[in-house]
Amino acid sequence: MVDTNICPKFEKALSILNKRWTALIVFQLLNGSQRFCNIESGIGISGRVLSERLKDLEKEGIVKRTVFDETPVRIEYTLTEKGKALEPILKQIQSWSDKWIETDDQTVV
Amino acid sequence: MVDTNICPKFEKALSILNKRWTALIVFQLLNGSQRFCNIESGIGISGRVLSERLKDLEKEGIVKRTVFDETPVRIEYTLTEKGKALEPILKQIQSWSDKWIETDDQTVV
DNA sequence: ATACTTACTTACATAAAGTAAGTTAATTAT
DNA sequence: ATAATTAACTTACTTTATGTAAGTAAGTAT
Secondary structure (H helix, E strand, C coil): CCCCCCCHHHHHHHHHHCCCCHHHHHHHHCCCCECHHHHHHHHCCCHHHHHHHHHHHHHCCCEEEEEECCCCCEEEEEECHHHHCCHHHHHHHHHHHHHHCCCCCCCCC | CCCCCCCHHHHHHHHHHCCCCHHHHHHHHCCCCECHHHHHHHHCCCHHHHHHHHHHHHHCCCEEEEEECCCCCEEEEEECHHHHCCHHHHHHHHHHHHHHCCCCCCCCC
């Protein structure tokens, strides 16, 4: 990447949030801990990419993976404090979309 | 895409903002109108993708392209009201990154 | 034993982004 | 007058990211 004069922290944040699905995964987890297959079906992401994203988000300290040693084993993904702190961003996106995005109601008759 | 229970306006907003470079372009234009090459060098995007993104953003009504018929012709890109309204989102991202992203100061000696 | 579920991974196909060179039109430098 | 430079792109080609589908391992239900 080329040298820019933009704050590196901000750029880092964008490089995380910019990635496809990241925001939706976080949005989904704001409703509470969820299992792999629930996130998968909840937002319509493929398992391949979800697996990849969850690893990234774990590495960034945004998501925590917890294994419950029941039988069968249960694995849950939860937002960390850092992850929960993303809520105001998503809220802002929501209110922007409410104000500025039109629903092109494509109801086929 | 698979059917989800997420608000379509919100999904639409994310599909715009999620795209690589979109947020940085808007961020750059919050400083005022800019020319193609200034955005290009300002954020380190390639001309190919910048051209593509500006067209997308124009289509979404976020950016306005203005041709000044001087010689040589000058073309400026400006945020519309809809585009300016994205500022609070970027501000939120900024404050999140200030609080949660660490600078891994990789100063090579 | 067979089928089903969860949480993945692997292999392969398609779409998006990066790189570099080319285009057009006008401008300035020699 | 010719050559080089700048702005705003486009085109061709390569690399990376994402999607699709099938496979795996461990356990459960019938």
